[in-house]
Amino acid sequence: MRANLTVNPTEIFLPEIENAAAKSRFVFVCEHASNKIPAAWAGLGLTEAERTAHIAWDPGALGLARALSQRLDGVLIHAPVSRLVYDCNRAPDMAGAMPARSEVYDVPGNAAISAEDRLARTEAVYLPWCHALHGLIARRIALGLQPVIVTLHSFTPVYFGAPRAVEFGIIHDEDPHLARAIHAAALKTTRLRAELNAPYSAKDDVTHTLRVQATPYGLPNAMLEIRNDLIATPAAEIAMADQLAPVLNMGLVEIQKQAKAS
């Protein structure tokens, strides 16, 4: 174990950054953009159907995030491998970082992960992700661009056999201001069934990215969850972005007004 503390992996998976020169405050983050399982992990023992299911990624989230980043002139960063290899929205010691079971599916390749394997995945996926996102944010802070962090996710309409009625979930961690403002704007201007801290909340340990990347710098932040049947095609992703872009903008305007007043 000693030697491994300083060893680097042979292959690392760098996140992709789009619209890098964007000028607005929005930084869009998509941790579960891809269902790619690199060859080294041999498909994690999953069937083809399992590898394309919601357990491997958030279907529709990247398309939506990309369309939002274009409409709101925000930078976008997304992870290049499946969350079943490493879930970039989890710390290395959380069970969900390399889950042995996800919803009703076993993940054979994650059934028995040694400390060395855990380290190798952390180095190959989590560290490049964290450092690229942190660098992107810190550079924008240095330039006075006052970044606002919005993470984009999708959730399955049926979970453990139960249907979910919520369509648009807005989740906050320590600082609720942006999430509340987006929620209010969604209720006011869309017909979406929008709920705060649904279908889960910070208590379920789903806000790791916000805690690591936004809270320590005092940056406004929110985690957005769209039910994935509403963004199941490229056209639906675009239509949802057309609905949500003004909602996010209203949310930003609101917190800027609050900041000015305080």
Place this chain on the structure above:
Amino acid sequence: MRANLTVNPTEIFLPEIENAAAKSRFVFVCEHASNKIPAAWAGLGLTEAERTAHIAWDPGALGLARALSQRLDGVLIHAPVSRLVYDCNRAPDMAGAMPARSEVYDVPGNAAISAEDRLARTEAVYLPWCHALHGLIARRIALGLQPVIVTLHSFTPVYFGAPRAVEFGIIHDEDPHLARAIHAAALKTTRLRAELNAPYSAKDDVTHTLRVQATPYGLPNAMLEIRNDLIATPAAEIAMADQLAPVLNMGLVEIQKQAKAS
């Protein structure tokens, strides 16, 4: 400004890591270890005396940190340039990150820093520091080593003309457990004048490293401040490490006991 969002600096200053294979939970961190001002910043317009004063670094902190890391088998990471170029214990938008004035001294080279200069220093000093420290911590988390973060600082005995009586300050951020345990151990086993949250506290924005690197991962953490006249020679640094090593160990044992009981 656009182009700079993705530009990398030509030279970066990597922190140094010592005792990398250490097996204890302690991760010792020394943000103000060095008073080196690389040639690019032309001494920041300071005199030789100013460049060796406490405004440029924390005299004695590195020697103490090194001796503690040896006694407690902890890994040590320290920053390689003066905090007047970039204070690694500050976010890029804090005035103290590249201070135009420090205590009673003006810093001419920091009087008018452009956004581009701020970005260049962030890329050259702050990002390499953050990512090396984060990588070190995340790797240890992945390996199940349950890191405990202790940052080491020294403070001047006379500040703005007023003498400071406190000799050993223990400062906490959100999680006070380790700081309180170390404070109690110091009162019990040493004759040092030890105080909690002195000579300053988290309210003074001095706990950036703890907020970025420890809190989001739920890691026990504390910031230690030693009055620099007590560690003014290599022999004094060693003597202080001999005093403090058992104190830190008692603190760790105490929080482990508390964690087990809860």
